[in-house]
Amino acid sequence: MKIFNIKYRVLAVGLLMLLSCFTFSCKKALENNLENATYENSFWQNEKDVDGAVLGAYALLRKSLFRDNCFFLWGDGPVGIFNSDDTNVSGMYTSGSFTVAYRQEGAHNWTNWFQIVSLSNLVLEKAGALPDAKFAAGRKNYLLGEAYFLRALSYFYMTRVWGDVPLQLTAITTADQVKLIGTTDEKLIMNQVIADATKASALLTWDGLGENQRIRASKASALALLAHASAWKNDYAKTVLYTDSLISRADLFNLEPKGAIRKVFSNTSSSENIFVIPSKYANNESSSNSTIAFLTVSSDIVKGMPNSNPTYWLSPIALDNLYSTDDARKKEFVAYRSVSDLKPNLVKYADIQNVGSDGKYDLRAESNLIIFRLADIILLKAEALNALGRDGEALTAINQIRTRSGVASVSSSSLLLKRDILLERERELIGEGQSYFDIVRNSRSYGIDGSGFYPSWMNKDRFSKKGWLWPINNSIINANSLISQNEWWKGRY
Secondary structure, eight states: OOOSOHHHHHHHHHHHHHHHHHHTOOOTTSOSSOTTTHIIIIISSSHHHHHHHHHHHHHHHHHHHHGGGHHHHHHTTTTSSEEESOHHHHHHHHTOOTTOTTTOGGGTOOHHHHHHHHHHHHHHHHHHHSOGGGSOTTHHHHHHHHHHHHHHHHHHHHHHHHSSBOOOOSOOOSGGGOOOOOOBOHHHHHHHHHHHHHHHHHHSOTTHHHHTTTSSOOHHHHHHHHHHHHHHTTOHHHHHHHHHHHHTOTTTOOOOOTTOTTHHHHOTTOTTEEEEEOOOGGGTOOBSSSSHHHHHOOTTTSTTOSOSSOSEEEOHHHHHHHSOTTOHHHHHHEEOSSTTOSSOEEOTTOOEEEOOOTTOOOEEEOOOEEEEEHHHHHHHHHHHHHHTTOHHHHHHHHHHHHHHTTOOOOOOOHHHHHHHHHHHHHHHHTTSSOHHHHHHHHHTTTOSSSSOOOOTTOOHHHHHTTTTSOOOOHHHHHHOTTOOOOGGGTTTO
């Protein structure tokens, strides 16, 4: 999978040298003034340079999300809807073992995410210092807004996965600026996410949606991040405010109709999409192996696929419990190879083309990875309204999604409605890296007894030690004495 365009790779090399010092430890061989320090004097000169750095940060975001498919391991692996014959990963849903064998390092290592943070910090410092005359009208603010958004999104992922993480808000350009730092309380990290996303919202525009085909940040993506971050803090009044700011823009956002929901994965500019990570072969973005498309789709569904059964297959029993027979999403999201198929395929990521010749297969996955879309935002609003005791309005929101899917409305209330909303989010967002985070968000304040929604493997002892968090890779802990393993994983990882 190509991660960088060539013209941004040189910049990234210098960044990676510095990041390796911040995340791990500085080697004596690294001089105070790096050999590539010419960037200080020659690179950060104009809008083109800044735009190139921002595009490099987007490339790092793609790399971070797709490394070992961590977005899927984090958001879907522990829930139990997906099964696997790979015993290295089956423990995620059977016993809550997040070790997923050490070879799945992307799920345990935050290095790639701090590369995004560091490059965002550089953009904020260097672009902020350039005269406005170096940019076309409005472009300086927009690029700064993208940097704030990318830093906020990176910390949003990291703190949901690992809890307390290091907070680095200044640029690192020389070795003498590098220092090991400890972790910051996750509540303060989330406050920073909201502060950065708020700045991003003020600097970005709605016009960015059309100009960038929803593959770069816009005011809409910043507001979607604010909606999710405020929900994570259980600040649900703010969640309603942010979700409404998106839902009210019917000129920009609409649900895809029944029978065409999968368009959000094939078309970046779908009116349901808010922010997506594209994968187009023509743009050197597509993957040729190992990414989620190749792990959830079998050769019976797409000819030329290397596996006769998907690595991650959907549990038929779980699907039957989740979807009613008239739910359009079951048909659009799931492929049964026979009436008695025991390993159904998820086909959300099945936009795969063969670029081979002479009868040979060279498959490339081209489906979008959805970060935010309108159905997610509508259901998040339903969750917030329910939490605020406004169940009538919450029912209107959840039933909007159910009507789109061709299923009957629900009429529950209170805690039962909360459960219905969570299940609806699971039906709608299955495989999109959301379900486990939804469970954690809705359970931390309820605990285990009576009202919690955790999988059966979450017990009182594990909950008391924040056992919903993932372990931190030992290489990070060994290199930085200021960082310690998350409590539940001490002696277990």
